[in-house]
Amino acid sequence: MKTPVILLACGCFNPATNMHLRMFEIARDFLHRIEQYEVIGGIISPVHDGYGKKELEAATHRLNMIKLALQGNDWVKLSDWESKQETWTRTRQILQYHQNHLNAYLHTSDYNVDVNEEDLKWMPDNIRKRCGNKSVIVKLLCGADLLESFGTPGLWADEDIEDIVGQHGLVVITRSDINPSEFIYNSDLLTKYMFNITIVTEWIRNEISSTKIRRALRRSESVKYLIPDDVIEYIHKHSLYGSKKTKYLSPNDIFDTSTLIPSPSDNLMESPSPTNCLLICNNNLFNRNSRYDKMSIDTTESFKSHTQIPTIRHPGQAVKIITDYEGVHKMLPKEEELKIKVSLGDFKKRLGIKQSKSCASFDEIETQIKQSKEIVSLKECKSCDENLVKFIFTKHGIQVISDVETIV
Ligand SMILES: Nc1ncnc2c1ncn2[C@@H]1O[C@H](COP(=O)(O)OP(=O)(O)OP(=O)(O)O)[C@@H](O)[C@H]1O
Ligand SMILES: NC(=O)c1ccc[n+]([C@@H]2O[C@H](COP(=O)(O)O)[C@@H](O)[C@H]2O)c1
Helix, strand or coil: CCEEEEEEEEECCCCCCHHHHHHHHHHHHHHHHCCCEEEEEEEEEECCHHHCCCCCCCHHHHHHHHHHHCCCCCCEEECCHHHHCCCCCCHHHHHHHHHHHHHHHHHCCCCCCCCCHHHHCCCCCCHHHHHCCCCCEEEEEEEHHHHHHCCCCCCCCHHHHHHHHHHHCEEEECCCCCCHHHHHHCCHHHHHCHHHEEEECCCCCCCCCHHHHHHHHHCCCCCECCECHHHHHHHHHCCHHHCCCCCCCCCCCCEECCCCCCCCCCCCCCCCCCCEEEEEECHHHCCCCCCHHHCCCCCHHHHHHHCCCCCEECCCCEEEEEECCCCCEEECCHHHHHHCCCCHHHHHHHCCCCCCCCCCCHHHHHHHHHHHCCCCCCCCCCCHHHHEEEEEEECCEEEEEECCCEEC
């Protein structure tokens, strides 16, 4: 007769990864294959905030992420008991708590009387029907690194280890280059209870760890297919782990060009993959006297600080900028975009200068502009098109195209 077991995984789940979920699947497959146990449920018990591990996110967030990760999982459940305690609780007590409640639930007829339904959400569905009077054992499911931590001086009490492996049992999933069999062999205590320790080899080796996920998020690298999509969305929504949205562009995204670079697969991009294109009318934006090769526009950010470019633009979208009379660089409003193309003659007309009167010099036009209180004017610019400079931000640098030269 197979023994019914519930697999309980303790840990930080900071955040929950696909590998945390895979552990349950791998363990269940193995236990069923050896035909000794029937796995009737799984429990994830995230550690208390008081555990104080570096970069540990608040339990509320970790719990929410586990809930999202478990959507659609019909046999692994979340237990928030541990995280709701006053302080950090030893793993042995966590196993005992769940074991005691399970025993009482299955074998005490009036168990439900004083128990809050919320506190039993970790209980497998229909457990009474499925197990009848059989005893269910809660086993600790862990990776080989947790088993190895048993050997860290002062971390685990011997009586706790003895209780965990003796009363409950361990299911250990291999991880990295840790050899759990050798670790057990080196420990008298573990060797004594090795009948109750099941080592499951993960043949599809997988080095996902929460630490690596946090690192990738911090660096704005993609964590897709390593953690569930809903968890990724949650992390970005709450800006957890110093995450910014992935630096890769999604065609429909409106994004900040200062943090985003185009994905190699972004089909919006044309060679040489411009991320932003600026049409600059008027050389005042950068002093005409300084050579282009002396220009110090090293980042989009520093470029923006010179101008009043709004931060959100679409890839490849042209922005027209002119310098107003005070010398302030401005984005051209849509309706002004057409006007920028007008010739000097058109300008004079717009400013109320008689068509017949020709302006001999730029100074003359300036005087007229001042009088007319036009907001947008062209300074030092005989014909805007003449001085049009196009900046294309590429992943290789900034390409500058003007009427006189093109440099990258
Ligand atoms: N890739 C993996 N292979 C095997 N076991 C794993 C793996 N990732 C996590 N585990 C196990 O999952 C349980 C919970 O782990 P925990 O939340 O501490 O995750 P972690 O990824 O090891 O975290 P961190 O990188 O922050 O130390 C532990 O028993 C751990 O050994
Ligand atoms: N003495 C103990 O019961 C003991 C000691 C160290 C870690 N743990 C548990 O191990 C789990 C994993 O911890 P780490 O992420 O530090 O490896 C946590 O749930 C933690 O509470 C228990």
